[in-house]
Amino acid sequence: ACGDSPNANRDGNNAPSVLNIGMPNGPQTENHNPFLSSASAASLGYRWMIYEPLIMDNLIRPSDAGKPWLATKAEWTNGYKTLALTIRDGVKWSDGKPFSAEDVVFTFDLIKKTEALNINALPLLEITSSGSTVTINFGAPQFVNQHKILTTIPMVPKHIWSTIADPATDINKNPVGTGPYTLKSFTPQTTTLTVRDNYWQDLPKVKELRYTSYNDNNAQTTALANGESEWSFVFIPNYKTVYVDKNPQFNKVWPASVLGIHGLYINTTKKPFDNAALRRAMNMVINRNDIFVQAEAAYFHPEVTSVTGIPLPAGESFIAPEYKGQMHKVDVEGAKALLAQNGFKLEGNVLKDPSGKPVTLNLSDPAGWSDYITSLEIVKDNLSQIGIAATVEKANQDAWFTSVEEGNFEASFRWTNGGATPYDIYQTIMDGRLLKPIGTASPQGNFGRFNNPEATAALEAYASAPDDAARTTAMNTLQKIFVEQMPMIPVGADNAGGAYVTKNWVGWPDDQNPYAPAQPTQPNAVDVVLHLKPAS
Amino acid sequence: MTRPVLEIKNLNVDYGLGDQAVRAVRDVNLTLHRGEVLGLAGESGSGKSTLAYGVTRLLPPPGAISGGSVIYHPPSGEPIDIMALSPAQLRRFRWAETSIVFQGAMNSLNPVHKVSTQLLDVLAAHEPTMSAAARLARARELLKLVGISADRLESYPHQLSGGMRQRVMIGMALALEPQIVIMDEPTTALDVVMQRQILGQLVELRERLGFSVLFITHDLSLLVEFSDRIAIMYGGRIVEEAPAAALYRDSLHPYSEGLLNSFPALRGPRRELSGIPGSPPDLRGMPTGCSFHPRCPKAFDPCGTEIPVLGVPKEGTAVDRTVACWLHPVR
Amino acid sequence: MTLSEPSAPPLTEVVLEAESLTKHFPVRRRVRDLLSRERRVVHAVDDVNLVLRRGRVTALVGESGSGKSTVARLLAQLYRRTSGDIRLHGESTTVRGGRRFRAYARRVQLTFQDPFASLNPVHTVRYHLTRSLRIHGHGGRTAAELERALHDLLGRVSLTPAERYIDKFPHELSGGQRQRVAIARALGADPEVLLADEPVSMLDVSIRLGVLNLLRDLKERLNLAILYITHDIASARYFADDTLVMYAGRMVEGGDSETVTQRPAHPYTRLLIASAPDPDRIQGSPTDAAAATPEDRGGGEPPSLIDPPPGCRFHPRCPNAMPRCLTALPPRLAVQGEPGHWASCWLYDPENTETPGSAAREVGAVAS
Amino acid sequence: MAIPTSSIDAVIPSGPVAETAPPAAARRRRLRFVANPKAATGLVILGIFLLIAVIGPWIAPYDPSARGADLVAPPSGAHWFGTTHLGQDIFSQVLVGTRGVIFVGFLAGAVATVLSVLIGVTAGYLGGAADESLSALSNVFLVIPALPLVIILASTIQSAGDLVVALVIGFTSWAWGARVLRAQTLSLRRRDYVEAARASGESTWRIVLFEILPNLTAIIASNFVGTVIFAVMSEITLAFIGISTISEWNWGTILFWAQSQQALAQGAWWWFVPAGLAIALLGTALSLVNFGIDEFVSPRLRSSGKAKVRTADGRVVRMRVGFTPVLASPSSTPPPVPEGAAVLTNAEGKAAGR
Amino acid sequence: MKFLLQRIAFYLFTAWAAITINFFIPRMIPGDPVQSLISRYQGQISTQAMQSLYVLFGLDKEKSLWQEYVEYWGQLFRGDLGLSFTFFPAPVSQVLSDSLPWTLALVGITTVISFFTGTALGVVAGWRRGSWIDGLLPATTFLSSIPYFWLGLISIALLAGPGSFFPSSGGYEPGLVPAFDQYFIGSAIQHSLLPAFTILISSVSGWILSMRNMMVTVAAEDYITVAHAKGLSERRVAVSYAARNALLPNVSGFALSLGFIVGGTLLVEIVFSYPGLGFQLFQAVGAKDYPLMQGIFLIITLSVLLANLLADLAYLALDPRTRKEG
C-alpha cells in the first residue's frame, strides 16, 4: 500500500547479496561509537565494518605477521617504546574526504587525552606525523601490547571527531569510517550496513550486512539452525544435534583457540592447597575431555592440551623445548603416587593432608554460568578419585566476583586475559605485582594469590626485554614455573571461532585456511567479509 | 365477594432435590379474590415467603415446586396455570399480571442503575410499542402516585431514604397495573410512622386501581388493621383463614391465638400476654400429626398422630372461615 | 402470669445518672469545608438527662436513628461523650479503656440489639460466659467453681439444664436462646445496671415475650437498674416502669410508662402512638384507616442531624407548631396534673400565648 | 407483678436444636471443608507432594547430581524421566527438588501470612494514624511489582539459598493479604460481637486474638494458599532465570539446566516436561484448595451437585434463579386431598357470605 | 471530591516511596557495572580496561548516597533518567522508549483481550451455573497453574520452528525497519501471536473464575430476583443487572493488571526473546545497570499508579455509590 515504505521493496531474506549476522545480545540502543564496548557497534561487531585498524593481526596465528591495513608498515624501535607507522595512501573516508596521517595522530591523541577511551591503559607520550609517517612514543615497552595498539584501535576521522564535544559519550549518529560499509539503518533488533562505493580495496561481494540481535542463546541458535542467521558466535549446547544436523551440508562450527584460557584457579594461600604437589596431582586427575564434551559442547572452549596451559595451535611457537609435545593426560595412579610422596595419605575414599586433616575443596562459580558449573561438577567428580571431597557452590554472580577478587575462595573456574602472546595468560595468573593480601581486591588478576618472585621477574623481563632471545628465556621460565607450581589448572582455551552457514556464502576461515578468527565481533571480521564469495 | 383472581391448589414447595429435599410449603390451598387484601401471617420460617415466591416461580435454587397448581384468572379470558408456563410465557406474565414488593427495598433496587432506568425497564420489556416519551411520562406519573416528586427519577437508589425506596418499589409494582400485587414484609425495615404512611397510601391506591394484594408479615396486629382476610401459616401449612375482624375477635386455632397474644397492646386495658411456648418446628423433622401439637397448650389425642384438614368448622355459623385443628372438626 | 396495673413502686436509689449528655460525631470533611473553619458534626445526642434507678426499668423509645443506641453506648462508655456528665452512684465517671474501664464495665453492662451478631460465631457459650466471669474476677479459683458459676449464670437466664447449652456454638441456638446467652454474659459481670439495646427487635414474635419476661424477672430478683431501648412503644408500656421518648437526638417526653403511652403529651409521641398498628382500629372502610393516619407534615422523614432544625427539632413535622417552636428550644415542661410526666414542648408552657398549629399551617402552605 | 420462673421455663424453646453433641457439630463444621470435592482433590495432591518433599531424597533412585554414563538419554527403565547432559537422573532431580519447592513455598507463605496478619489486622483494628501509615505501607508494597522486586532483591543478596529466597518472597508479597485482612478487620471491628466483647471489658489484644482472628481464619488460609502459589512460581522463576542459588535441586533448577542446554532444541522433551507438569500440578492442587476455602466461606459459590431436574412437562432443565422448576414426579405429594374441599368450601363460603 | 483528594495524596505518597525504594535498592546490589561488563565479555575485555571504564561510566568519583539521592530527584524533575550502562551512553529514556511500545502492545492488548474473553466466559459460566462451561473451570485452573515460561517453551518447541508460521523469537522479522506499514505491522502481529497466546491461556482463567464467582454472588441478590419478577428478558437480566454489578470488583482487578503489564510478563519476553521492557529489566539486573533499572522501575510504578487511578475513575463511573454528592 505504501510505496515509500522502507520495507516495501525489500528483497527476500536470503537474497545472495545479503549476509545475515546474528548475536545473542538482546535489543540494542543506537550507538556507533567505535571506542565503546557498550555500543551496539561493538556488541554486534559492525564497528569493524565501518572503522578499520592499522594492521590486521590474526590472533589465532599470533606468530604470523599481521596484514598491513590502514598502515602499510609498522615499525617498533627504542626497545618497543617508539612506533613508526607508514600510512596508506589513497584511502578515503566514506564521506569522500581523504584519510591521512593527521587522522591517525588525532585518533591516538584522542585516546591519550580521554582516559575513558584508553581501554588498554596505554602509556602514550607524544604523537607526531610528518608526511605519511606517524611516530608514537610510549612510556614503557609495548611488546605485549602490539596487537592491541595496531589491531584493536579503530581510526576515526579528525574532521568529524574534532567537533565532538565528549567523544566518550557521543553515540556517533552518522558514522564515517574507512571501512567497506556504511550504516543504512538501525533498529533495536536489526542494524543494516550497506556496501560503499569507493573502498581502498576491492569491494566485498556482500552488498548488505544485516546484524540481528537475538535476545538469548536459544534464539540465536535456533536462527542459526534454520539459516535465518548465517554467522554468529554463540554457545550451542550439543551443537551437532541442535545446529549442524539441522543442515549438515552448510551448518558449520569452527572453533579456533586464541591465547587466553579458562581454568580452575586455586587459592594458593589456603592450606593444603599451598602445596604445589597437591595442585599438580589435582591437575593429573582432571578429565579435560569430559569437560570439553559435556560442559563445552565439544567445541566451545577447545581443550588445552599442552601441559604449559598454552592453547594450540595458536601458541605452538611459544612452547618451551622441554614441553614440546607434552600433553595433559589423566593419570589417577600417578596422582596418587605423587600425593603419597608428598605426605598425603589416601585412606579409603578420603585424602588426608600431611597434618592428617581430610582434604576438602569448595568449588564456586556464578549460578547462571552453566558451562562453568557443569565443568565444576565434572571436576568435583574427578577429584573424588583421589579422595578430595569437593562441593560445588553456585554463587551469586556479584558475590562470586567479590570473593574471587578478594581471594576469599578455594577454587573457581575463571578466564584469563588474552593477547597475542601467552604473556597475558601467565600475567593474569602469576603476576606478583598484582598480589594483594586476602580481603583486598585485586581485580586485575592473580586471584589465587600466587606468590613467586621468579615468575614476576620473568613476566617483567618478557614485557620489557630488548630482544627475542631474552623473551624466549623469560617465556620458558614462566612455563616451567607454571607447570611445576600449577597455580591454576588450565582446562579450555578461549575461542575466537564462530558458527557460519555456507549455504549462500563461502570463503569462511577454517582449519585449511585459518586466515582470521571467525568471530563477527573481532576486528578481523571485515577481513572475513572481504573473503566471502557467493556459493556457486 | 367477587370471583377469585388467584387460586393456589395443593401447592407443595421443596428446597433441595431427592433425599435432600425439605418441604417448606405443604399442601397449601388458598384463594385470592379480586380487589381484596389477603394477609399472610406466621412466625419466621413458617413458609410465607416460600409460598409467595413459589406462586410466582421466583424461588432461587434449590427451591422447586413439587406439586400443585396455581391458577390465575385474568379479568377476561381463560384461566392460566402458572405452574405450566414456559420461561418465555412466564416472563410475559410477570409484572403485567402479578408484581412483587420485596422485603428489603434497598436490595430490590439495582444500586448501579438510576430509578428511571429501572422503571423504564419494565415498561420497555412489556410495552415495546410505547414511545420513549410516553414511557417517561408514565414513570413520572408512577412516582407521583406514590408521593415522590418526579425529579427523583434521576436519582440512584442510595440517594433515596429507605421509605422512598420502598415507595419506588410500590410504584414500580403498579407500573403495568397488574391484577395482583404480592408484598413480602414490605415495611418491616421501616419506622412505624413511615409504615403507616405507606400502607395508608397502598390502601388508597388499591381503592383506585382495584388490584388484589397478598400481604405477608409476621406482625399480626398490622394485618388485622389493614387486610380483609388473614391466613395464618404454621410449619408450611395454612392453619387458619378468616376475615380479619373475625380472626382478631375469635381465633379458632390455638396458634393464631398465641400469635395474637404475643403483641402487647398499646391501647385499652393491659392484656395478659401468654406468648407461644417452644420454638418453631424443624422442617427436617416435622412432628407427626398436627405440627403445632408439641407447642399447643390444648393438644389432645388425635393431634399427635393425624394431620388436621383445613376446612370450615362445624361449630358456629361462619362459613367464610376455615381452620385446620382437631379442636374444630370441619364440616 | 398475671398482669396488674403497676402499682407505682416507691422511688429507689439512683444508680446511674446522665446529665446534659451530648454526643456529636464528626462528619467526614468535604473539600469545601476545608475552606471554612467550621467542623460539621452529626448531632446524634443532645443534652440528654436520664436517671436509672435500682430495680426499675426505664424504656427509651424513638424512631430509628434518633440516638437511642448512642445513648446506650455513651452510658456504657464505649463512646466518649462530647459533653455532659455520667454519674455512677453520684460520682462523675469518665473512663477510657484499661483498668478503670473494666471496673466501670463490672457495674454497667450493655447488651446488643442483634443476638445473631453479638455472639462470636467461633466461640461456644462456655467461652463467652467464662470470659465475662473471668474478666471481672467472678470465675472462681478452681475449675469446679467456674463450672458452678457458669451453671448458675445459665440458670439465671433460664437456660436449663445448663449442660444442654453450655457447649453449643451460637449458630446452634435459636434467637431467643442467643439473646439469653448475651444477657447471661452481661450478668456475668454482676452489674448494677443493664443497658439493653433493643433486646427483642430482632426476635420472632413468639420468642420476644420470653426475653422480656426474663428481663423483668431479673430486675426484680437482682434488683437491677435496666435501660430498655426499643422502637416499639407498646412493649415499653408492657414492660417498663418509666418511659422516655427521644426524637432526633433529644428527649422530648418522659414519665410513667402508662401515662406516657395512654396520655401522650408531646406531638411526636402522639404521632408515634397513632401510627402504631392497632387491631382495634379495624372494621371500617379502608378510608377510615387512611383517615386514621395521623397528620405528619414531614412525609415521615426525620430531620437531618447534621443541620438539625432550630428550635424544637420536631417543628417541621409538628401539626401544632407555633412561631416560637421555630426558634426557641423548649425546655422540660411538666404536664399539668400528671406528676412525673413532662414534655419538651411549648404547648405545656403555662405562659404560652400562641395558637397551637399557627406556624404549622404557614410552613405547610409554603412547603406545598 | 411477679413472674414465676416456671412461666419463663414454659417459654424456653426446647426445640430440635438440642440434639447433636456439640464437639461433633464443631468437627462437622470443619470437616465440611474437606468434604468439598475440590478441596479434597487439592489436599490429596498436596499431600502427595508433601510426602515426596519429606521422603523424596530417600526414595530417589540416584543422587540427582551424580553424573552417569548415558548423556541426554530419553526415559527408560533405568531412568524414568531420562537424563541430563551430565547423565544425571531427572526423576531423582524431580523427587529431590520437591523439598526445596515445598519448603520455599510454605515458608514464604507463612512469612507473608504472618506479616499480612500483623499489619492488616493491626491497621484494621487500631484505625486512625496507625491505620493510615500501615495501609500506606502496604499500598506502596502493592504498587511495587513483586516479581521484579524479588529478582532484584534476590540478586542483591549473597548466596541466595532456599531460606533467603523464601524470606525475600515472603517479605515482598504480604501486601495484598494485608489489604484484604484490613478491610475484613474493619468490618469485623464494627460487628456487634466485637463491640460486645469490648463492652464486657475485654482487653484489646484479647479482642484481636480471640474475637477477630478466629473469624479471619478462612481468609488467612486462602491468603496463605495464594501466597504459596505465588512463592512457588517466583522461586521457580528465579531458579529458571538463574538468579537464585541453584545449589539445591528444585524444579526451577531442572528447567534452568534444560533451558541453558537448549533441551527442546535437542529434542530432550523429558528434561522439561516432568518439572513443568509437577509445577502445574502443585499449582492446581493449591488452587483447588483455595477454591475449596472460598466455597467453604461462601457456599453460594459451590455448584450444587445436581443442577438439572426433570420437570412436570418431561423436559430436563437447569435450576436457576427466577424460574423455579415444577418437578415431575409428585412422589410424596398427597394429591388425594379433597381438591374441592378447601377451594370449594372457600368459594362457597364467599358466595354464601355475600 | 474528598475521595479524589485522598486518592491524590495517596498517589503522591506512593510515588515518592516507590521512587525512593527504586533509588536505594539498586544501590544495595553488590558488584558494579564494570565488573558485569567484564564478565559479559569473558576474556575479551581485558582487566586492564577497568580503570578506563570506571572513568567512562563516571563511577570514579565518590559521592555520598544522600547527595546522589538529591541529585536523582533533581534529574527526575528535569525528566532526565540518566545514562544506561549497558548501552552506554544511551539515555535510559531512549532505551525505555525503544522497548516500552513492544511490551505495551503485546501484553497490553493481550491483557485486554484476556480480560474481555475471561469476563465474558465468566459471565456465562456464572449465569448458566452447572452447564458445560462451568465444568471447564478445573481445566482452566490447570492451564493457569502452568508457569507461563514453560508453556511458552513448549509452544515454541511444538509450534514454532523452521518453516512454521510462528516465529520463535523477536518482535518482528529481522531486517524490517519499524514503520507503520503492512509488512512491519503484519510481521509484528505474526511474532506476537505465540507469546500472546501463552499469556492468554494462563491469564484468562483468573478472569473467568473471578467473574464467575461474582456472578454467582450477584445472582443471589434480591434485585436479580426482582429483575426476573419484572419479566425482563434473560439477556437484559444477565447483562444489565447481573454482569453489570458483578463487573465492579473485576474492573479494579483489571486496572491493577494493566499496571502489572510492564513488570508482570518478564518471562514471556525472555522466553520469546521479545524486545520489551521486562526483558530489558532482566538484562539490566544482570548488568548492574542501575540507571536503567531505576528507569524501568519508575515506569512500572507509574503505570501501576496510573492504572490505580484508572481503576478509581472506572469505579467512580461505574458505581454511583462512590459518587456521593457533596
Ligand SMILES: Nc1ncnc2c1ncn2[C@@H]1O[C@H](COP(=O)(O)OP(=O)(O)OP(=O)(O)O)[C@@H](O)[C@H]1O
Ligand atoms: N435455600 C433453602 N434451603 C433449605 N431450606 C430453606 C431455604 N430457604 C428457606 N428454607 C427454609 O424454608 C422455610 C420457610 O422459609 P421462608 O423464608 O418461606 O419463611 P418466612 O415465613 O418467609 O420467614 P420470615 O418471616 O423470616 O421471612 C424455613 O424454615 C427455611 O429455613
Ligand SMILES: Nc1ncnc2c1ncn2[C@@H]1O[C@H](COP(=O)(O)OP(=O)(O)OP(=O)(O)O)[C@@H](O)[C@H]1O
Ligand atoms: N459512629 C458514628 N459516626 C457517625 N454518626 C453516627 C455514628 N453512630 C451513630 N451515628 C448517627 O447518630 C444518629 C443516632 O444513631 P443511633 O444508632 O444512636 O440511633 P438509634 O436510635 O439507635 O437507631 P436504631 O433504632 O436504628 O438502632 C444516627 O443519625 C446515626 O447515623
Ligand SMILES: [Mg+2]
Ligand atoms: Mg420471609
Ligand SMILES: [Mg+2]
Ligand atoms: Mg440502635
Ligand code: NI
Ligand atoms: Ni566461556
